[in-house]
Amino acid sequence: MKPGNGKEIMTGSKIILESLIKEGVDTIFGYPGGAVLNIYDELFNYKDKIKHVLVRHEQGAAHAADGYARASGKVGVVLVTSGPGATNTITGIATAYMDSVPIVILTGQVPTNLIGNDAFQEADTVGITRPCTKHNYLVKDIKDLARTIKEAFYIASTGRPGPVLIDIPKDITSSVYEFDYPEAVELRGYNPTYFGHHVQLSKVVKELLNAKRPLLYIGGGVIISNASAELKELAELLDLPVTSTLMGLGGFPSEHSLFFGMLGMHGTYAANMAISNADFIIAIGARFDDRVTGKVEEFGRNAKFAHIDIDPSSIGKNVKIEIPVVGDVKSVLNSLLEMLSAKSKEISSTQYDRLKWLEEINIWKYEHPLSYKMNDVIKPQYVIEKIYELTGGSAIISTEVGQNQMWTAQFYKFNSPRTFLTSGGLGTMGYGFPAAIGAQIACPDKVVFDIAGDGSIQMNIQELATAVQYNLPVKIAIVNNNFLGMIRQWQELFYKKRYSFSEMNVNPDFVKLAEAYGAVGLRATRPDEVEGVLKKALSIKKPVIMDFVVAPEESVYPMVAPGAPITGMLLV
Amino acid sequence: MEKTHILSILVENEAGVLTRVAGLFSARGFNIDSICVAKTLEKNESKMIITTSGDTQILEQITKQLNRLINVIKVQELTDEDSVVRQTVLIKVNADETTKSDIVRIKDIFGGRIIDISRNSYTVEATGSEKKIESLIDILRPLGIKDIVMTGAIAIQRARRPS
Ligand SMILES: Cc1ncc(C[n+]2csc(CCOP(=O)(O)OP(=O)(O)O)c2C)c(N)n1
Ligand SMILES: [Mg+2]
Numbered sequence: 001m002k003p004g005n006g007k008e009i010m011t012g013s014k015i016i017l018e019s020l021i022k023e024g025v026d027t028i029f030g031y032p033g034g035a036v037l038n039i040y041d042e043l044f045n046y047k048d049k050i051k052h053v054l055v056r057h058e059q060g061a062a063h064a065a066d067g068y069a070r071a072s073g074k075v076g077v078v079l080v081t082s083g084p085g086a087t088n089t090i091t092g093i094a095t096a097y098m099d100s101v102p103i104v105i106l107t108g109q110v111p112t113n114l115i116g117n118d119a120f121q122e123a124d125t126v127g128i129t130r131p132c133t134k135h136n137y138l139v140k141d142i143k144d145l146a147r148t149i150k151e152a153f154y155i156a157s158t159g160r161p162g163p164v165l166i167d168i169p170k171d172i173t174s175s176v177y178e179f180d181y182p183e184a185v186e187l188r189g190y191n192p193t194y195f196g197h198h199v200q201l202s203k204v205v206k207e208l209l210n211a212k213r214p215l216l217y218i219g220g221g222v223i224i225s226n227a228s229a230e231l232k233e234l235a236e237l238l239d240l241p242v243t244s245t246l247m248g249l250g251g252f253p254s255e256h257s258l259f260f261g262m263l264g265m266h267g268t269y270a271a272n273m274a275i276s277n278a279d280f281i282i283a284i285g286a287r288f289d290d291r292v293t294g295k296v297e298e299f300g301r302n303a304k305f306a307h308i309d310i311d312p313s314s315i316g317k318n319v320k321i322e323i324p325v326v327g328d329v330k331s332v333l334n335s336l337l338e339m340l341s342a343k344s345k346e347i348s349s350t351q352y353d354r355l356k357w358l359e360e361i362n363i364w365k366y367e368h369p370l371s372y373k374m375n376d377v378i379k380p381q382y383v384i385e386k387i388y389e390l391t392g393g394s395a396i397i398s399t400e401v402g403q404n405q406m407w408t409a410q411f412y413k414f415n416s417p418r419t420f421l422t423s424g425g426l427g428t429m430g431y432g433f434p435a436a437i438g439a440q441i442a443c444p445d446k447v448v449f450d451i452a453g454d455g456s457i458q459m460n461i462q463e464l465a466t467a468v469q470y471n472l473p474v475k476i477a478i479v480n481n482n483f484l485g486m487i488r489q490w491q492e493l494f495y496k497k498r499y500s501f502s503e504m505n506v507n508p509d510f511v512k513l514a515e516a517y518g519a520v521g522l523r524a525t526r527p528d529e530v531e532g533v534l535k536k537a538l539s540i541k542k543p544v545i546m547d548f549v550v551a552p553e554e555s556v557y558p559m560v561a562p563g564a565p566i567t568g569m570l571l572v
Numbered sequence: 573m574e575k576t577h578i579l580s581i582l583v584e585n586e587a588g589v590l591t592r593v594a595g596l597f598s599a600r601g602f603n604i605d606s607i608c609v610a611k612t613l614e615k616n617e618s619k620m621i622i623t624t625s626g627d628t629q630i631l632e633q634i635t636k637q638l639n640r641l642i643n644v645i646k647v648q649e650l651t652d653e654d655s656v657v658r659q660t661v662l663i664k665v666n667a668d669e670t671t672k673s674d675i676v677r678i679k680d681i682f683g684g685r686i687i688d689i690s691r692n693s694y695t696v697e698a699t700g701s702e703k704k705i706e707s708l709i710d711i712l713r714p715l716g717i718k719d720i721v722m723t724g725a726i727a728i729q730r731a732r733r734p735s
Binding site for chain 1: 583584587588591592595599632633636637639640641642643644645
């Protein structure tokens, strides 16, 4: 049906789906319910254009959309019903918010005339999600629907990305209006700064050439802004040592001779010593999290700081920054490279000092490399090293939270961006598996692993049915210590070994559990079985759970006690 | 360093903006001392004047985060030196034959007005700086204040004087 202006008249449901197609969406992670039944009915007509992945819990939908977004760089989309459907996504939204992941969440809402009435399955979704979204909307008029979707995708994916939620009352999805998708957005209060200020950039260049002990401290911003190539060029141009946060892993090749590993609470000795001895540190798309800085007054205590970040509110939040540079990491690095291209004489005349500094860091690296001791039980670190070996470092790896996460960060060598998916900011147990599902859908040809703990995997194990239904060959490697291992480690170190409720006295038989879902279950109990189990899992084109029965009381080292300076590391 | 701050925040006039702004303060344990919101001459725009006291560095952080809100167009901190700050107060004060003339005299000194009269009370309206209003209250207090209502501060930047 077309009115005089030639625009097609359609239902709100159809407007939603047409808008998604305009945004290039081909996959939705969702779960139906009363308030979104109209949308689901319309979705039935769109089966060929939009793939709907039916999860088993709405939290799984949010994490899967997040994993999809992190692995692909595209916006992940979630569709759930009102009330419990919406509240079930909260953990997933908060996880994406903390790690700046672009997802758009469409939630159903009770009809507009019932809002505020404690209607059936009503929740104040916009109110509940306000502090954990970049922005959110309640659509009260169908005239605003298309524009709102346009804005949501724009806001989610630009500037510092993040989740945007659109709450859509049921009557809006059934009423009709002309479909007119806007070409551009007009948001007066939202103008991210992409290009670094010239004056600030020249200060960075000057300081870089003056520094005798410069260091790059990179974070997730490098990956979000697709700046790995520029970063590598800069590091190599000036022989700059690089250390990364958890979120930055993969932003710089781990096997590069200039890379010294993760810094912070479970960082390498070399990285933490380098931070404390550097005289000039450039933080790039990182945010000085307390897990990174340790005692913040001592962090980089001999250094001047420059900080490149697209979010001005990240700069100078915890640590005094001498040279703030607001801008997109990629474009700022490009500007720096351009300015440095005219300085080859200065670069070579100052190189000697930087090489001496590199030598010093390398000595720290050889003094205390990451290590663990083998014996006749499986060590979790060994499992992760083997996964690295057998995938050639080309897999996408997600993790749960706890020791499994830290060992993965330490022992898997991430060499390319968007291959490491982990909940850094919120630290959400249960993230890894649904995120792996999302990543596998985004990257069907890649090997995708979730490196899991026995505790965490049980938080979203229901998604195994999703993986089986969509034939997603995700590999779950449980490093099963029969403990909430990271909790146990803190209790061992700081609570006199009082293991208060951290032992998993009852765990399921993970092999049988896998089989019950129609997946494959494998188990290794001795070190010499590890490789065989991994090889077998890799050869199976189905979801596989591997139960690696590992040393129950192995701990993650180095470790900096909370609140201590990061040079105060407990070593193996 | 603890000090009083006045923030002038230009926002898009949309449902929920006030909650978003107030939420940023409460999430950081910052108390809002007063808040005034009203439309501007532009359609779809409102101006919020918020006074708050607290650590300067945290306030700077809040200012940056306010700027991050999609509906916030501009945030400006106004200082006493470069802006004019006004509050309005309505004071219902006991009035009898012996005090009525005092009240009239006092309101004249403060440039106020009597806006309601009954047999035993006068209601005084006055506008001014916080200091001025506080002294008015102090002077009227001995007469017996029956009720008092105050607006939050509104503030505007001074025009730059030619030097
Ligand atoms: C949802 C959630 N609840 C609680 C925690 C606190 N926590 C952090 S690590 C951890 C233990 C995780 O145990 P497991 O998954 O077995 O991993 P391990 O440390 O043993 O490798 C817990 C409970 C959390 N991070 N997330
Ligand atoms: Mg465990």
